[in-house]
Amino acid sequence: MGLFGAHGIWALGVHIMRSINFAAKALIVSFLFALPIAWLSWSYFSAQKSAIDFSMKERDGVRYLQAASPVLQKALQLRATPAEASAPLADAMDKAYANLEKVQSELGDSLGTASAFDALKQARTATKSQGGEALERFIKNTAHIQALIAVMTTATDGSNLTLDPDIDSYYVMDAAAFRLPDLMERIGLIRAAGAAALRDGKLSPEFRSAIDKALAISEFHKANMLAGLGKSILQNSELSNRIRIEESRDSTQKFLDTVSNGLMMSVERDPEGLKTFVAQGDAAFAAQSALLDRLLPILDELIQKRVDAAQRQVNITIAILIVTLLLAGYAFYTFYLVTRGGLRLISQHLQEMAEGDLRRAPSQPWGKDEPAAVIVDLRKAYDSLHLLIRKVRHSARDLTGTSGEIARASLDLSQRTESAAAALEQQAATMEEIGSSVQAMADNSKDAAVLARENASVAQKGGEVIRDVVSVMSAINSSSQKIGDIISVIDGIAFQTNILALNAAVEAARAGEQGRGFAVVASEVRVLAQRSAAAAKEIKDLINTSVQNVEQGTKVVSGAGLTMDEILGNAKRINDLLNEIAVGSREQANGVSQSVSAIQLLEQSTQQNAALVEETSAAAGALSDQSDGLMREIANFRVV
Numbered sequence: 001m002g003l004f005g006a007h008g009i010w011a012l013g014v015h016i017m018r019s020i021n022f023a024a025k026a027l028i029v030s031f032l033f034a035l036p037i038a039w040l041s042w043s044y045f046s047a048q049k050s051a052i053d054f055s056m057k058e059r060d061g062v063r064y065l066q067a068a069s070p071v072l073q074k075a076l077q078l079r080a081t082p083a084e085a086s087a088p089l090a091d092a093m094d095k096a097y098a099n100l101e102k103v104q105s106e107l108g109d110s111l112g113t114a115s116a117f118d119a120l121k122q123a124r125t126a127t128k129s130q131g132g133e134a135l136e137r138f139i140k141n142t143a144h145i146q147a148l149i150a151v152m153t154t155a156t157d158g159s160n161l162t163l164d165p166d167i168d169s170y171y172v173m174d175a176a177a178f179r180l181p182d183l184m185e186r187i188g189l190i191r192a193a194g195a196a197a198l199r200d201g202k203l204s205p206e207f208r209s210a211i212d213k214a215l216a217i218s219e220f221h222k223a224n225m226l227a228g229l230g231k232s233i234l235q236n237s238e239l240s241n242r243i244r245i246e247e248s249r250d251s252t253q254k255f256l257d258t259v260s261n262g263l264m265m266s267v268e269r270d271p272e273g274l275k276t277f278v279a280q281g282d283a284a285f286a287a288q289s290a291l292l293d294r295l296l297p298i299l300d301e302l303i304q305k306r307v308d309a310a311q312r313q314v315n316i317t318i319a320i321l322i323v324t325l326l327l328a329g330y331a332f333y334t335f336y337l338v339t340r341g342g343l344r345l346i347s348q349h350l351q352e353m354a355e356g357d358l359r360r361a362p363s364q365p366w367g368k369d370e371p372a373a374v375i376v377d378l379r380k381a382y383d384s385l386h387l388l389i390r391k392v393r394h395s396a397r398d399l400t401g402t403s404g405e406i407a408r409a410s411l412d413l414s415q416r417t418e419s420a421a422a423a424l425e426q427q428a429a430t431m432e433e434i435g436s437s438v439q440a441m442a443d444n445s446k447d448a449a450v451l452a453r454e455n456a457s458v459a460q461k462g463g464e465v466i467r468d469v470v471s472v473m474s475a476i477n478s479s480s481q482k483i484g485d486i487i488s489v490i491d492g493i494a495f496q497t498n499i500l501a502l503n504a505a506v507e508a509a510r511a512g513e514q515g516r517g518f519a520v521v522a523s524e525v526r527v528l529a530q531r532s533a534a535a536a537k538e539i540k541d542l543i544n545t546s547v548q549n550v551e552q553g554t555k556v557v558s559g560a561g562l563t564m565d566e567i568l569g570n571a572k573r574i575n576d577l578l579n580e581i582a583v584g585s586r587e588q589a590n591g592v593s594q595s596v597s598a599i600q601l602l603e604q605s606t607q608q609n610a611a612l613v614e615e616t617s618a619a620a621g622a623l624s625d626q627s628d629g630l631m632r633e634i635a636n637f638r639v640v
Contacts, residue, residue, distance in 0.1 A: 061159020070096035079141035111158035169302040171228035176295035179225035191281030255284035342371020410617035491536035501526030
């Protein structure tokens, strides 16, 4: 079926798992689970670290903006202040600028502000060498302010603040880094240009165009800043009381309304209007500066909260991961202990069962897991095996005793069968001798019958040869004596036949069921022998009578003719008797032959039985050996 025949796509894993132990399996499974967990954890923590580093870099940008914000405020104030009154502001600006340079040296490379800061330094150097007219000074200060705003924008972009992911912090950043600095610069430009116009009593077309442009941009920045901060407050309601946007909004709007209404353009050399305009401009600038001072710490705090939340999330995740891994490790190790313990217990009992030690049954498991179920099945197998061994042991003992009895009985039967076979062999030889004697008697009976017929012929011719009666009577006397001897022989044969038939009947009775047929034949032979004996006796009596008659005939020759008829009748009777003796002898010979055949058949059967008895004895011996071997094998099992 191949590797994939039994388990399909799982065959490779099944093959690997079957070739290693349980500890290796546990390590492989743990590694396969730990690998994606480690990868996901590394990905998560890397992302969180990147997010935290991203936010920490934002804080660097906020720090840079916090260092640049005082410089911007002082630069805006310095541009709006006449040269003769700018010395205190210049000193304060130098201190703020020194702090900015310090921050630049720390963060400039990471924020990418080096080029922009070099441009800022050039613009600042230009402001220090300023002199001449106010317009030239205004232009240089404006260039310096714009260079400073460019540095702040570069720091904002380089610190990821532009990409801030949260709504509340993003719009606070947008207001603090983009809207407010540019709005403050535009408001400062309008204030400076307007104050100069009110102070000089004239407004050049260039200043008018600059004011109009700054006014439009200021309105745009103000509207977008208010909308953005509104979104931040909507996202984070706690910011409302901290930002206090209405303070900056009202003062800025009031100043812009004054500018848009053309107040400063309708007054020429109006000291009171100048004071009002400057006061409104200063109020708007102060409100915007205060808002900037509030927004930057709020922005830093929001970013710090995000960092803290991310770090807290990381810590919670680490704690959950550690606790989960510890619980998983605890659960997996307990699973390992339970499974290993169950397998060891099963292996221990199986080893004891393999060694034949059935004295200790597996204890009842207290769990419901798979090893416990296997132990329950093992208990059932143990109980069945224990009962089977006990039954087999008892059966083996009984089998050993029975096989021993069978072996002894088979040996005794074998000996008896051998004795019976020897006796039958002897009886067969005896019957063969009887058969030979009977055959000889039959031949003699045949000869006697021939002689009897000749005697009848002689008796018939007796009348014709009466003259020779004396000599004939002498011959008859001699023949009668011979016949008497023959009859004696026949009588002896009949007596021996009777004895042999009696012995055959006795042996047939000993042979039991198999000798029953032989007993019948022996009985018939005995009857024939008795009849032969009786006939021989009668013949003997007749011969004796014939001898007496012959003797009397010798004395009374003259009465021979009268007794010739009697002699003829006696001769006929003798002939009949001899014929009967011949027939009986033939029947006796046939019976003896049948008896011999039966005895030979019985002998063959007895010999076959003897062979079977020997085989049975050998099988009984083998069975006894096997039962002894089984007892030895069963003895290896130790049961209670």
